[in-house]
Amino acid sequence: MHYWLMKSEPHVFSIDDLIHSPKKTAGWEGVRNYQARNMLRDDMKKGDLVFFYHSSCTPPGIVGTAEIVREGYPDESAFDPRSAYYDPKSSPDNPRWFQVDIKFLQKFEEPFTISELRTHPQLSEMIVLRKGNRLSITPVAKKEWDFILKLVG
């Protein structure tokens, strides 16, 4: 069992969008970064738990949790010329980009903001807090996961 943090800009796909998706489940499509792709394809397993993070908004922060319900499979948005995520170098025969499906678990009553995350020494190693971090998917340590959930109550 592993833990993850996944960033999304809420105007593109928010935790409320996830809640309103069929079966509260959605494909995490559109990742176009190799490091994140490798995690989607190789490391994220069914049953792994996810912090859903809103970025590029006010305030940025963790807004809830979700669960991996389908492991890595080709991201079909890369095959669609009409998609904003289209990548002609990816094909069904040789897919370059992958996605997982996540299912909504809970929404926090209040976002756990990045500024609050930074106030806790127990969370100072979180990758998402590192200066210059731009990865949209990052692993979370179990003790970080437990600590945050305990604070959320």
Next chain:
DNA sequence: GCCAACGTTGGC
């Protein structure tokens, strides 16, 4: 809107 950080691209 700014800008630091970092990934990608492409000429050589």
Next chain:
DNA sequence: GCCAACGTTGGC
């Protein structure tokens, strides 16, 4: 394979 230029991310 180097590296400058460029594009993107994302907090502030």
